[in-house]
Amino acid sequence: xxxxxxxxxxxxxxxxxxxxxLLVIVAVSAFVQARARTTxxxxxxxxINVREANGTLRLTISNHAxxxxxxxxxxxxxxxxxxxxxxxxLIFFNDEGNEDGGLxxxxxxxxxxxxxxxxxxxDQYDQDETVSxxxxxxxxxxxxxxxxxxxxxxxIQIFAESLMAIRAMPDGPAKEARMKRFREGLEARGAMPxxxxxxxxxxxxxxxxxxxxxxxxxxxxxxxxxxxxxxIEFLDDAGHVTRTFTGAN
Amino acid sequence: xxxxxxxPPTRSAASRAYVIAATLFGILGLAAFARAVQKPRxxxxxxxxINIIxxxxxxxxxxxxxxxAPDVIINGKTYHRSGSNEAGMIFYNEEGSENGGxxxxxxxxxxHVSANAGFMFDQYGQDQTVGxxxxxxxxxxxxxLRVWDRPNQSVTVLADMVEPIKQMPxxxxxxxxxxxxxxxxxxxxxxxxxxxxxxxxxxxxxxxVxxxxxxxxxxxxxxxxxxxxxIEFLDDAGKVLRTLxATP
Numbered sequence: 001x002x003x004x005x006x007x008x009x010x011x012x013x014x015x016x017x018x019x020x021x022l023l024v025i026v027a028v029s030a031f032v033q034a035r036a037r038t039t040x041x042x043x044x045x046x047x048i049n050v051r052e053a054n055g056t057l058r059l060t061i062s063n064h065a066x067x068x069x070x071x072x073x074x075x076x077x078x079x080x081x082x083x084x085x086x087x088x089x090l091i092f093f094n095d096e097g098n099e100d101g102g103l104x105x106x107x108x109x110x111x112x113x114x115x116x117x118x119x120x121x122x123d124q125y126d127q128d129e130t131v132s133x134x135x136x137x138x139x140x141x142x143x144x145x146x147x148x149x150x151x152x153x154x155x156i157q158i159f160a161e162s163l164m165a166i167r168a169m170p171d172g173p174a175k176e177a178r179m180k181r182f183r184e185g186l187e188a189r190g191a192m193p194x195x196x197x198x199x200x201x202x203x204x205x206x207x208x209x210x211x212x213x214x215x216x217x218x219x220x221x222x223x224x225x226x227x228x229x230x231x232i233e234f235l236d237d238a239g240h241v242t243r244t245f246t247g248a249n
Numbered sequence: 250x251x252x253x254x255x256x257p258p259t260r261s262a263a264s265r266a267y268v269i270a271a272t273l274f275g276i277l278g279l280a281a282f283a284r285a286v287q288k289p290r291x292x293x294x295x296x297x298x299i300n301i302i303x304x305x306x307x308x309x310x311x312x313x314x315x316x317x318a319p320d321v322i323i324n325g326k327t328y329h330r331s332g333s334n335e336a337g338m339i340f341y342n343e344e345g346s347e348n349g350g351x352x353x354x355x356x357x358x359x360x361h362v363s364a365n366a367g368f369m370f371d372q373y374g375q376d377q378t379v380g381x382x383x384x385x386x387x388x389x390x391x392x393x394l395r396v397w398d399r400p401n402q403s404v405t406v407l408a409d410m411v412e413p414i415k416q417m418p419x420x421x422x423x424x425x426x427x428x429x430x431x432x433x434x435x436x437x438x439x440x441x442x443x444x445x446x447x448x449x450x451x452x453x454x455x456x457x458v459x460x461x462x463x464x465x466x467x468x469x470x471x472x473x474x475x476x477x478x479x480i481e482f483l484d485d486a487g488k489v490l491r492t493l494x495a496t497p
Contacts, residue, residue, distance in 0.1 A: 023275060037291075037292065038293070041296070043298075043299055046302060048301070063301055063309045063310075088303070088310060088341075089309075089340070106342060107342030107343065108342060108343040108344055116342065116373035118348065133368075133381065137372065140401055142372065144370070145394075145396055145445065146447075199396075199445060200396045207396065207445045207460060209457060224459040224461055228462065228463070229467075230482050231468075232480070245480075245491075245493065247483070247484065247490035247491045
């Protein structure tokens with residue numbers, strides 16, 4: 001063989017061998033990087049999923065576009081939002097991968113003023129929020145405080161399934177009648193939520209502590225109203241004030 | 250080229266193996282990078298700051314250490330924070346304006362303990378309206394839930410007044426001007442009022458305080474450091490009008 005060609009081939013082989021080794025290192029390191037602990041100064045991301053080793057989702061941190069749909073009983077229900085609200089934030093999931101709370105916020109100008117809300121909520125197992133720190137505002141009517149809510153014993157899947165079925169119906173009297181029956185059914189079997197405690201300020205510009213019975217009826221109320229008048233009220237189950245304490249009497 | 254075709258067959262097989270292997274590794278390498286671009290998976294990451302951004306690039310959440318914590322951004326303008334920037338999370342609304350956050354810090358310096366943690370939601374275009382707070386200075390601790398009224402005007406009205414003073418070097422002149430600006434801001438109703446406190450205070454009382462729109466406590470439930478319980482009604486000058494306790 002021509003000596004020059006032989007040298008050429010040898011050099012080519014050497015180059016290929018080096019290139020291949022480098023490729024292997026790059027490919028392997030790319031996979032290893034994904035496995036081990038990785039360090040960044042700063043990252044931009046639209047969504048982070050925190051998972052158990054077996055893949056179960058425990059937390060998502062995301063913008064609005066990538067906010068996950070509600071997952072209950074292992075099933076996904078597209079029931080979130082729908083009113084132009086564009087919440088971003090954190091959604092929590094329990095050991096079974098079902099949603100069990102969240103931390104979300106939204107705020108924007110609207111045609112009539114502005115709309116804003118922010119909530120940190122923890123859900124009752126297989127149900128909706130049972131404790132919540134929140135703020136809500138619509139055109140300068142504002143509420144902010146801590147709520148504690150009783151939720152029914154029945155799993156929220158029953159509620160979600162019915163609601164999905166009703167939403168799928170065409171608009172009209174049949175849909176409205178079905179919705180009414182659904183609500184009446186919830187009330188009849190005691191599956192309605194009940195506010196038990198609220199501490200915060202109300203849209204009427206009062207600050208208040210309200211303790212309610214298991215049916216959600218306020219029975220003890222501490223109030224300082226918008227003008228600064230303070231009172232403590234005991235109420236009966238029909239909402240009548242039965243005894244009042246003020247600074248005067 | 251006859252010289253080449255006369256190469257031993259083993260060499261040509263080796264060359265073919267090289268080509269196949271190189272191609273395979275090339276695909277592997279590309280796949281690894283493609284995965285990294287699409288949805289990378291990490292067991293654990295160490296990071297100084299994470300920005301959760303909307304598809305258009307606007308921030309919705311920043312998670313960071315203290316050093317990389319962002320200054321206040323409202324309506325596209327940046328302001329210095331009243332306290333120092335802390336490690337934690339800062340929330341942003343759809344318009345990219347800060348609307349809450351969670352910060353925490355704690356240290357012993359020159360033998361003095363200073364620690365605090367706060368979780369806050371801001372009123373739209375304004376400052377915090379509801380929050381959970383903990384604060385400690387050398388064993389004097391308070392912790393609880395707070396609710397504030399905030400004015401309808403944007404917080405930028407006050408921030409624009411205060412920002413030039415924040416740029417001044419520390420000293421009595423800065424303190425004097427800051428106090429003057431804050432006083433006039435309060436008179437203009439630009440500050441706000443704490444309406445609710447539920448928690449414990451540094452005098453070791455557990456308490457529920459409801460205040461009027463000028464932040465004056467008007468109804469107070471207290472269990473003090475020695476266990477005495479009372480309910481107090483107060484007037485707008487802070488004078489207790491009536492007390493209810495276990496002994497009528």
